[in-house]
Amino acid sequence: MAARSLRISQVGLRGIVGNGLTAAHVLDFAAAFGTFLDGPGPVILGRDPRSSGIMMREGVIAGLLATGHDVVDLGVVSTPVIQHSIRRLDARGGISIGASHNAAEWNALKFFGPRGTYLSSAEASELLDIYHLKKFQFEEWHALGKLRTDSAAIDCYLDDLARAFDLPLLSRFRVLVDCTNGTSALILHRMNQRFGTQFILINEPLEGRAFAHEPSTTRKMAEMQLAPLVRCTGAEAGFLFDIDSDRVAFCTETGEAASEEMVLVLLADWFLEQGPGRIVITNVSTTALLEEVAARYGGQVVRVAVGRHSAIDALSGYRPEQIAVAGEGTGAVMMPRFRFVYDGIASMLAILSMMDRRGQSLSELLSRYPMYSILKGKIPLQTHLIPNMFQDIEERFPDGRLDHTDGLRIDWPGRWVHVRVSQTEPLVRVICEQRGEAPLELFDQVMDLVRSYTS
Amino acid sequence: MSRAHQLKISVSGIRGVVGDFLTPNLACAFAQAFGTYVGPGPVVIGRDTRASGEMLEHAVTCGLLAAGCEVIKVGIAPTPTIQVYVAEIRACGGIAVTASHNPPEYNALKLFNREGLFFNHYERTELLDLYHQSEFRQATNDGIRRVSSDTETPPRRHFARVLAHVDVEKIRARRFRVALDGVNGAGSVMSVQFLRDVLGCEVHAISVDPTKPFPREAEPKPEVLGDLQALIRSSKADIAFAQDPDGDRLAVGDETGRILDNDDVLALAVDCALGKRQGPVVVNLTTSAVIDDVAARHGCRVFRAPVGEANVVERMKAVSAVIGGEGSNGGIIFPAVQYCRDSYLGMAFLLERLAETGSTMSELAATLPRYHRRLGKMAFQHGRLGTMMQALETLFPGAKADRTDGLKLCLEEGWIHVRASNTEPLLRIAAEARTPEMLEELYRKAESVG
Numbered sequence: 029m030a031a032r033s034l035r036i037s038q039v040g041l042r043g044i045v046g047n048g049l050t051a052a053h054v055l056d057f058a059a060a061f062g063t064f065l066d067g068p069g070p071v072i073l074g075r076d077p078r079s080s081g082i083m084m085r086e087g088v089i090a091g092l093l094a095t096g097h098d099v100v101d102l103g104v105v106s107t108p109v110i111q112h113s114i115r116r117l118d119a120r121g122g123i124s125i126g127a128s129h130n131a132a133e134w135n136a137l138k139f140f141g142p143r144g145t146y147l148s149s150a151e152a153s154e155l156l157d158i159y160h161l162k163k164f165q166f167e168e169w170h171a172l173g174k175l176r177t178d179s180a181a182i183d184c185y186l187d188d189l190a191r192a193f194d195l196p197l198l199s200r201f202r203v204l205v206d207c208t209n210g211t212s213a214l215i216l217h218r219m220n221q222r223f224g225t226q227f228i229l230i231n232e233p234l235e236g237r238a239f240a241h242e243p244s245t246t247r248k249m250a251e252m253q254l255a256p257l258v259r260c261t262g263a264e265a266g267f268l269f270d271i272d273s274d275r276v277a278f279c280t281e282t283g284e285a286a287s288e289e290m291v292l293v294l295l296a297d298w299f300l301e302q303g304p305g306r307i308v309i310t311n312v313s314t315t316a317l318l319e320e321v322a323a324r325y326g327g328q329v330v331r332v333a334v335g336r337h338s339a340i341d342a343l344s345g346y347r348p349e350q351i352a353v354a355g356e357g358t359g360a361v362m363m364p365r366f367r368f369v370y371d372g373i374a375s376m377l378a379i380l381s382m383m384d385r386r387g388q389s390l391s392e393l394l395s396r397y398p399m400y401s402i403l404k405g406k407i408p409l410q411t412h413l414i415p416n417m418f419q420d421i422e423e424r425f426p427d428g429r430l431d432h433t434d435g436l437r438i439d440w441p442g443r444w445v446h447v448r449v450s451q452t453e454p455l456v457r458v459i460c461e462q463r464g465e466a467p468l469e470l471f472d473q474v475m476d477l478v479r480s481y482t483s
Numbered sequence: 484m485s486r487a488h489q490l491k492i493s494v495s496g497i498r499g500v501v502g503d504f505l506t507p508n509l510a511c512a513f514a515q516a517f518g519t520y521v522g523p524g525p526v527v528i529g530r531d532t533r534a535s536g537e538m539l540e541h542a543v544t545c546g547l548l549a550a551g552c553e554v555i556k557v558g559i560a561p562t563p564t565i566q567v568y569v570a571e572i573r574a575c576g577g578i579a580v581t582a583s584h585n586p587p588e589y590n591a592l593k594l595f596n597r598e599g600l601f602f603n604h605y606e607r608t609e610l611l612d613l614y615h616q617s618e619f620r621q622a623t624n625d626g627i628r629r630v631s632s633d634t635e636t637p638p639r640r641h642f643a644r645v646l647a648h649v650d651v652e653k654i655r656a657r658r659f660r661v662a663l664d665g666v667n668g669a670g671s672v673m674s675v676q677f678l679r680d681v682l683g684c685e686v687h688a689i690s691v692d693p694t695k696p697f698p699r700e701a702e703p704k705p706e707v708l709g710d711l712q713a714l715i716r717s718s719k720a721d722i723a724f725a726q727d728p729d730g731d732r733l734a735v736g737d738e739t740g741r742i743l744d745n746d747d748v749l750a751l752a753v754d755c756a757l758g759k760r761q762g763p764v765v766v767n768l769t770t771s772a773v774i775d776d777v778a779a780r781h782g783c784r785v786f787r788a789p790v791g792e793a794n795v796v797e798r799m800k801a802v803s804a805v806i807g808g809e810g811s812n813g814g815i816i817f818p819a820v821q822y823c824r825d826s827y828l829g830m831a832f833l834l835e836r837l838a839e840t841g842s843t844m845s846e847l848a849a850t851l852p853r854y855h856r857r858l859g860k861m862a863f864q865h866g867r868l869g870t871m872m873q874a875l876e877t878l879f880p881g882a883k884a885d886r887t888d889g890l891k892l893c894l895e896e897g898w899i900h901v902r903a904s905n906t907e908p909l910l911r912i913a914a915e916a917r918t919p920e921m922l923e924e925l926y927r928k929a930e931s932v933g
Contacts, residue, residue: 046623051515051549055508055542079627083548086630090507090542133624169501169535169588170696237625 036159038152038337039451042127042136045080049135054084057137058091059166060159061123064151069120069142070098070173074110074181076126076211076271079236080135084125088137089175092123096167098174102181104234106211106273108371111144112185113178115367126211129244129270129358132237145368148344149337182218192365193377194384195223201380202226204263206254208243209235210271215373228263243270245277245359245372251285259283265383265390267376275359276372278379280390289315289357289402291375294393298382299352299363300325306352309342311335312437313446313459314357317400327352333434335451336370343368357402401466405458405475406450410482414449414456417481421447424477443467445474492614494607495793498582498591501535505590507542514543514578516614517594518550523628524575524597525553527568529560529637531581531669531729532693535590539580543592544630547578551622554630557637559693561669561730562593563825567644568637569599570821581669581729584702600822601793638673641827642681644820648759649831653838655683661834662720662736664711665691667698668728670826677827678724682834687718703727703734703813705742712740722837722844726826732813733826735833737844746771746810748829750851753806755832756817757781762805765798767791768891769858769900769913770810776852789888790902796822811858811913854897854915855922861910861933868903871910874932875901896921899929 033048035041041057043049065071071092075081085101092099097120102113107124114122121141127134139147139155147155158164167173189195205227207213213232219225231240241253250268258266258279266279279285296308296318304325308318311334318329332338339354339362348364355361360370363378383390418436425445428438435448443462450457456478460471490499490509497513499505518526526547530536540556547554555574557565562579569577575597582589594610596602602610613619622628661684665671671691678684689710690698700707703725715723715736723736735743750773753764757778764778765786778785783805788798792814799807799818807816814824815832836847863871872890876882879899882892889902889911897916904911912929916922 044623046549046621046626050619050621051511051545052508055511055545059506059508078624080622080624082630083545083622083627086541086545086548087507087511090511090538090545093538093541094501094507135624164506166502166506169533169590172501172535172538175537175541 035452036156037451038149038156039335040137040139040152042130042134042452044133045083045135047133051083051087054087054137055091056162057159058088058123059095059164060155061121061139062092062095062097063158063165064155065097065120067120069118070100072100072102072110072113072117072119072122074102074105074107074122074124076128077104077209077234077236078126078132078135078271081125081236084135084137088123088125093173093175094166095164096171096173098176101175101177103177103179104211104214105181106215106373107138108274108366108369108373109181109185109211109215111140111367111369112188113181114140114142114144116184117178124272126272128272129275131242132239143367146336146340148340152337182215186215186219186222189219189374189377190223192374193381195219195225197384198377198380199223199225201264201383202228202262203380204228204230204254204258204261204266206266206268207231208241208269208271209233209239210243210269210273212269212273212373215273228261230257239271245270245275245288247277247285247287250277250279255279255283255285265380269372273372274370276375277359278376278390280394282391284391286394287315287402288359289317290394291359291379292353292355292357292361293317293321293397294382295353295355295361295363295375295378296327297321298378300327303352307346307350308352309339309354311338311356312431312433313448313457315400315402316444316461316463317397320398331433334448338434340368398463400461400463402459402461403466403468403471405471406455407458407475407478407482409449409454409456413481417456417478418447421474421477443470445470447474447478492611494604494611496592496594498585498589500588501539501590502588507538510539510542510592511546512617513592513614514546515550515619516610517576517578518547518552519620520610520613521552521576521597523551523553525555525572527555527557527565527572527574527577529557529565529577529579531562531579532559532667532671533582533587533590533728534696536580539590539592543578543580548627548630549622550620551626551628553628556630556632558632558634559669559672560634560637561673561826563731563821563823563827564637564641564673566595566599566823567641567821569595569597571640573597579729583729584727584732586701587697601796603797604793638676642677645825645828645831646681648817648819648828649835650838651682654831654834657838659684659721659834659837660718661686662711662714662718662723663688663691664703664708664714664723664725665689666701666703666726666728667692667695668726668730669693670726670730674726674730678830682831684834687714687720689714697728701728703732705734708734708736708742711736712742715740722833724826724830727813730826731824733815733829734813735829735844737848739845741845743848744856745813746773746856747848747851748813748833749808749810749815750774750777751836751847752808752815752817752829752832753777754780755836756806757783760805763802765795765802765804765807767795767809768885768888770808771854771856771915772898773851773854774810787885787887792816792824854917855919856913856915857922857926859912859926860904861912861930863908863910863933865908868910871932872901875899875929878928878932894925897925899925901929
């Protein structure tokens with residue numbers, strides 16, 4: 029089967045530009061979103077630095093103006109800044125153009141509702157229906173929207189961060205940051221200027237065509253790109269961002285790259301300490317260390333299916349003050365203080381605040397946790413055999429506790445395995461974790477079993 | 484239901500009522516077809532002041548970028564200015580987002596080749612096929628080029644080309660008092676500057692705010708220029724100009740407040756051009772015989788082309804015309820500036836004629852041979868057209884018939900031209916004669932075939 033380079037789903041529109049994703053898709057999706065939104069208020073638009081973003085920007089503006097919405101273009105900014113501006117400008121919604129952690133040739137549209145949050149699955153599904161129906165509500169010539177720009181977005185976002193975190197205090201840390209040529213560079217450069225923080229930026233120039241390295245926030249990437257530099261610069265921490273700054277990875281002052289699972293663990297620890305008994309929302313693929321940490325503060329972990337819609341749907345069932353933190357094991361974490369927006373910059377500032385308040389280095393902070401070893405694998409899928417595969421795995425492991433929230437997860441005391449089908453790529457993912465040493469045998473067993481369904 | 488043509492996609496491009504008919508999706512796809520056709524070099528995009536212009540400009544830019552073109556935005560600019568600019572900067576092509584003289588709910592894309600001219604008929608057909616096949620060039624992230632903006636240079640380049648052909652000092656020395664109606668169109672961004680700063684006139688302008696809607700019917704016809712006529716009287720203007728929304732058409736008023744016939748305006752421009760250099764003249768079939776008389780004074784030949792700017796331009800290039808135009812449409816085409824209808828060239832030529840002759844505008848118009856003209860239209864049923872044409876021909880047995888575009892019958896006392904409209908089931912009738920009585924008779928006879 030040909031590799032798929034276009035995905036239109038509840039997650040939105042994602043694909044390889046010019047080779048799957050076309051201008052027509054962009055216009056149709058923007059017109060669908062314009063039809064979906066009703067009521068007053070502008071729509072906020074921003075993009076990451078990919079070259080194809082300028083083409084998509086034009087199409088999105090045309091589709092929104094034609095459906096009668098005013099557009100405020102923030103230019104190249106991070107996704108969290110767009111979400112922040114939606115609130116600030118009392119906007120009707122927003123669109124972020126950017127493919128986040130995907131390679132440069134990819135691009136995508138992400139849609140936000142009036143509070144700056146991702147669409148719920150019901151909303152996303154309605155948007156998708158409008159897109160497919162292609163009956164858009166184009167306004168007449170005298171009722172079209174107007175375009176304006178806004179250059180204050182980053183400063184206003186920083187003002188808000190400065191209210192939540194003691195930035196002058198955090199400026200005592202010398203922190204190395206790999207911006208991966210993405211939007212975090214704009215924010216952190218400005219933060220250094222305004223608040224005297226000491227973020228030493230590498231891969232700072234915005235790039236449209238080729239990023240310094242794959243923009244993923246995994247331990248592997250932090251280990252290769254960041255850790256050696258942290259060691260030789262003597263920085264107190266190192267952080268690495270994806271292109272639109274919603275995800276973050278980190279390494280310690282000793283040059284030890286942390287597992288991508290640890291961003292959520294640290295923040296759960298930090299926010300549960302401030303609000304014991306609260307809830308941590310995550311997906312079924314994220315480390316079981318969270319349950320241990322939550323237990324220390326009488327908190328509870330709620331696990332949902334993978335994907336931001338599931339997290340948004342779950343959040344809507346609780347009052348904000350019931351939640352400690354929500355996020356994924358990918359380095360994407362949202363905090364109640366930041367209106368449940370995946371925000372890598374805020375996550376970094378929270379980790380630095382934790383270091384400051386507890387008077388501990390990053391390696392000391394991490395040493396408080398027992399060792400968990402997680403293995404992740406992916407295998408191209410053979411679609412029609414997937415149900416059989418799940419059935420087979422279930423039968424092979426009759427002694428575990430089964431969970432069908434998203435694919436299949438099987439739990440045993442101290443270890444678990446999760447097999448699921450990716451929403452964004454044609455892949456089956458296998459995640460396997462054990463308290464202590466890596467569960468090599470279990471992982472290989474499941475991988476082999478999955479692999480037997482691929483040819 | 485009446486067959487109102489709210490969307491038309493043809494070899495002339497794409498035109499329609501913005502909303503459910505002319506959508507950004509269509510404009511984007513058409514632009515991507517255009518970008519595929521002209522190649523990746525820079526494409527210039529500009530627009531008139533219609534409310535839908537901004538939206539469509541973004542849709543067109545999206546399509547061009549997706550096809551891998553570099554895009555240069557000139558913002559609000561008259562169509563002739565865009566056409567001059569495309570040629571000046573050696574772009575790959577150009578797109579003007581404008582429905583010219585159509586009402587504000589309409590918009591359209593005018594497409595230009597690397598010389599800033601309309602594509603010829605065969606190229607237009609090729610482009611339309613490309614659009615329908617929807618096999619566009621799809622630029623990948625590495626192939627997407629930049630968008631830049633240049634609003635300063637286009638008017639300067641356009642003015643420079645016009646000024647190369649008139650005696651600026653002579654015009655400036657007269658400090659003419661000029662009344663101007665810019666219809667709040669694209670000309671609003673540069674007409675006052677042209678007349679006041681460049682040609683040294685004292686300008687009294689109305690409707691030169693590009694942010695406001697059209698205050699009158701978009702086509703500068705005498706019956707909608709009441710405000711300009713009042714302005715002529717109140718400002719004691721020597722001459723008055725009215726533009727259409729994209730600044731290609733020009734109407735002219737004299738110092739008495741009378742709006743000149745467009746054929747006469749073209750005749751004065753032809754006189755001016757042939758006075759500088761002799762050569763062939765091209766006009767459309769519906770244009771007055773006054774052009775033939777003026778050309779004859781200079782010993783020059785007149786060629787006639789089917790109605791439509793593209794047809795006239797194609798013929799002008801073929802015969803190396805010195806000047807051309809379409810009388811009733813108020814379009815003056817002077818190729819030394821650019822092969823396009825250009826209201827700025829028209830203004831400069833008329834001011835130069837005033838300066839050179841020392842006459843008033845009404846005196847100048849009075850030097851032209853007097854003809855009487857009548858334009859009208861008549862609805863017809865599909866299938867009846869041929870019969871009507873035949874009936875008309877038998878009514879005038881002695882006439883010389885020209886079937887290049889509909890039917891034109893040339894007689895001793897004048898001529899009749901009937902042609903089907905491209906956009907509606909309407910027959911357009913034009914007639915001209917030496918006296919009002921002869922005209923009335925010709926016109927009535929023509930009408931009788933309906």
